[in-house]
Amino acid sequence: MSFRKALFMTVLFALVLSSAAVAIAQSDMPQRRGTVSGVCVAAITSLDPQSTQLGVCDAVVYDALYNQLIRVNTAGEILPEIAESWDVSDDGLTYTFHLRSGVSFHDGTALDAEAVKFTIDRMRDPESESYIAGRLTAIEAVNVLDEATVEVVLNSFNAPFLSTLAGASAIVSPTAVAEYGDDYRFNAVGSGPFKLVSWTPGEEAVLERNENYWEIGADGEPLPYLDGVVLTGIEDNTVRLLNLQSGEFDLNERILPRDVPTIESDPDLSVIETVNATAYTVTFNVSQPPFDDVRLRLAVQAALQPDALIENLSRGIGYYANFPFPLDAWYWVDEPRQVYDPDLARQLLAEAGYPDGLDVIYTHINRTVDAQMAQIVQAMLAQVGIRIEIQALERTSWLDIWLVGAGENTEGQMAGFQNGVSPGDPDGKAMFFQPGGIVNFADYNNEVAWGRIEDSRTTLDQAERAQAWADLVAIQLEEAPYVWVGNIPVIGATRTRVQDVTLTPSSGWLLTRTWVNDA
Amino acid sequence: MPSSTRESATNKTDVAASAVAPVSQARTGLWHRARRNHQMLIGMACVGTFALLALLAPVIAKDPTALDLMNDLLPPSTSAPFGTDELGRDQFSRIVYGGRVSLQVAMLAVGIGLVFGVPVGLIAGFYGERIDNLTMRIMDGLQAFPAVLLAIVIASVLGSGLTNAMIAIGIVSIPGFARLMRGQTLQIKETDYVLSARAVGASNRHIILRHILPNGVAPIIVAAAVSSAGAILTEASLSFVGLGARPPTPSWGGMLQTGYPYLGTAIWLSLFPGLAIAVTTLGLNFLGDGLRDVLDPKLRRGYN
Numbered sequence: 001m002s003f004r005k006a007l008f009m010t011v012l013f014a015l016v017l018s019s020a021a022v023a024i025a026q027s028d029m030p031q032r033r034g035t036v037s038g039v040c041v042a043a044i045t046s047l048d049p050q051s052t053q054l055g056v057c058d059a060v061v062y063d064a065l066y067n068q069l070i071r072v073n074t075a076g077e078i079l080p081e082i083a084e085s086w087d088v089s090d091d092g093l094t095y096t097f098h099l100r101s102g103v104s105f106h107d108g109t110a111l112d113a114e115a116v117k118f119t120i121d122r123m124r125d126p127e128s129e130s131y132i133a134g135r136l137t138a139i140e141a142v143n144v145l146d147e148a149t150v151e152v153v154l155n156s157f158n159a160p161f162l163s164t165l166a167g168a169s170a171i172v173s174p175t176a177v178a179e180y181g182d183d184y185r186f187n188a189v190g191s192g193p194f195k196l197v198s199w200t201p202g203e204e205a206v207l208e209r210n211e212n213y214w215e216i217g218a219d220g221e222p223l224p225y226l227d228g229v230v231l232t233g234i235e236d237n238t239v240r241l242l243n244l245q246s247g248e249f250d251l252n253e254r255i256l257p258r259d260v261p262t263i264e265s266d267p268d269l270s271v272i273e274t275v276n277a278t279a280y281t282v283t284f285n286v287s288q289p290p291f292d293d294v295r296l297r298l299a300v301q302a303a304l305q306p307d308a309l310i311e312n313l314s315r316g317i318g319y320y321a322n323f324p325f326p327l328d329a330w331y332w333v334d335e336p337r338q339v340y341d342p343d344l345a346r347q348l349l350a351e352a353g354y355p356d357g358l359d360v361i362y363t364h365i366n367r368t369v370d371a372q373m374a375q376i377v378q379a380m381l382a383q384v385g386i387r388i389e390i391q392a393l394e395r396t397s398w399l400d401i402w403l404v405g406a407g408e409n410t411e412g413q414m415a416g417f418q419n420g421v422s423p424g425d426p427d428g429k430a431m432f433f434q435p436g437g438i439v440n441f442a443d444y445n446n447e448v449a450w451g452r453i454e455d456s457r458t459t460l461d462q463a464e465r466a467q468a469w470a471d472l473v474a475i476q477l478e479e480a481p482y483v484w485v486g487n488i489p490v491i492g493a494t495r496t497r498v499q500d501v502t503l504t505p506s507s508g509w510l511l512t513r514t515w516v517n518d519a
Numbered sequence: 520m521p522s523s524t525r526e527s528a529t530n531k532t533d534v535a536a537s538a539v540a541p542v543s544q545a546r547t548g549l550w551h552r553a554r555r556n557h558q559m560l561i562g563m564a565c566v567g568t569f570a571l572l573a574l575l576a577p578v579i580a581k582d583p584t585a586l587d588l589m590n591d592l593l594p595p596s597t598s599a600p601f602g603t604d605e606l607g608r609d610q611f612s613r614i615v616y617g618g619r620v621s622l623q624v625a626m627l628a629v630g631i632g633l634v635f636g637v638p639v640g641l642i643a644g645f646y647g648e649r650i651d652n653l654t655m656r657i658m659d660g661l662q663a664f665p666a667v668l669l670a671i672v673i674a675s676v677l678g679s680g681l682t683n684a685m686i687a688i689g690i691v692s693i694p695g696f697a698r699l700m701r702g703q704t705l706q707i708k709e710t711d712y713v714l715s716a717r718a719v720g721a722s723n724r725h726i727i728l729r730h731i732l733p734n735g736v737a738p739i740i741v742a743a744a745v746s747s748a749g750a751i752l753t754e755a756s757l758s759f760v761g762l763g764a765r766p767p768t769p770s771w772g773g774m775l776q777t778g779y780p781y782l783g784t785a786i787w788l789s790l791f792p793g794l795a796i797a798v799t800t801l802g803l804n805f806l807g808d809g810l811r812d813v814l815d816p817k818l819r820r821g822y823n
Contacts, residue, residue, distance in 0.1 A: 237780055238779060238780045238782075256780070258781070258784060259783075259784075261784075262783055262784070308588045308589075309588070311588065312588040312591060312605075312606065312607075366761050368777075368780050371766070371777065372605055372606065372777075374766065375586075375606055375766045375767055376586060376588065376606060378766065378767060379584065379585075379586040379606075379767065389765065390765055390766050391679065391765075392679070392761045
């Protein structure tokens, strides 16, 4: 018996050893060749990282073309990049960044303290298009101490400052911005692992390797391993999937939950689980009738059954969320939750002067899941007498109505939309509540709610910050400018030949160390 | 037709009776010939089946908009013969009610085409010259655009919705009818019976309504059947791009649109609406072809 056991163990040991040897042989040195093509849900809107950043492809292009001052990984940790290290003063108001030396932009100019100051000032300029300016109002001044040291002085304590900066601090070449002016968004010049070959709006962006990149690969040569990258955006899930299967694309930002079995059954493809999730949301134009009446918004909220809705949309992998926060984040808010109460909904409708029901227009971007959600919402609301007319619009038409609030646009009464959950820091969702903010779709201006967001920025105590956001969640369940239906984890897919793709918190890809295994 | 000429010379009221004679002659044994025309019978069966299903929809189908989120994407079974869709709605009921939409579209769109196209063609063909030139250039302009593209443009100007889609498809079908009717008019207005009617002093109105229209109508009926098939296809295309029937109204094109992402996993979502469109349009085309054979006196001998 013991002999058999010993024999068994020996054979097992030998097997383990040999498989380990095979594994080592396979995880060869990365090969320096090949091009990777990636496809995202939304088209690239700009190559200027200090303008809009609405789609994941934008973020992927920025990560390929630019370096950031600091970076946040999927675990929410802040990592050095151009800033090798930083010091924070005891009062939390002064951040001193020590920069990496010897980094230059694609146009040959040096990435120094002046360029960093130029970029941060550009990011926070309230007059600019910068989508992040509203979250950087705490910056008082940016000072160049010497060629390799930048000091950022805040006017008030700002807890999410580093994480805000890490989410969007791609450093641009001041020379190129001055040269191209308004056309800079077509002529990006950064210091990233890839440089721009061509980009036409609505089409693909073609990038090639930056021969003078500063990071060093496993073979002792400068990164990246790839010769080039091609990135494009296609909204149609089926088209993206088919093109991934046919080999047209190597990376697909997003597949629908129902397509997971298809990917898993294909040996050439693998599923990527990201830390990101998509939140599905219903919103109202709270500045105009009928939804300026809080009772009607609450009636809608009470008439929805988010669990059934999200279960159907996600084929079981999604979950109800009272706010677009990731389920396991330190700032996740468990209570209060939306309560399904059709009687209350009818009663609120009657009180608001609509005992016979209410007719409203509901707009959404014409995408599979949005359309599916619209019909479910329609059927659920019909139960209490709210009849919605669904209008499926192109993305740009929808944004035309809802950006900075719908105002007096008669089509802007009620809408459904998707948005990313906020990995890393709750402050990513502040923009939905910022008075006058570009993505404050509801046009919701509540000083108390906004005050709590500001409170959460001025304390370092995590529990206090979480409490401030919990208060906001409670306020907005009482006022329902947005009805958050639930979150569905983002799942991507890749061709198995593509190795070492680093995922970013926004479910994009960092391709610096990516290589292609064609063996 | 010497006899009619002689008679009409004596009595004006007889002109009409004798002049429509070619029509009544052509219709002799119509049913007899139709029965022997297999293509037409198949066409009638296809179209009749869907028309009957559409008529009986409230009796044979469930509520096509009732969601059942727990029973989504079920394959065909006895309780749901065509399966259920992504929202758990009964696919069979949606096909049946979608048939109502399709047939409604076919009738209204072709109706618009007839109501505007036929008079335009009659007037253009009959009066000729500048009126002809002007109206036909407008029709050429309309026809210069691909039908679906033009329908998309009109529907997006009018806004999405079934009524607007029907109007758009109707407008697109006007030039076809106008051209056909004009051709017929040009041909018929040179016939002996028209010339003789004119000789006895019949008014233009009388000639158009009593002679040209009844004698030129056979190809129009054929064209109407074929156009109905086109209208159903165009409506399906419009619904596919989101400009047709608004959800939750079931329409075959809309069902295809929500179904095609599931081609790999739930093929019944696109298979059944696709089949419904194919069978109906094929049936209408057969019906049209059959009608042409049956109504055209020149081809009569081949079937007798």
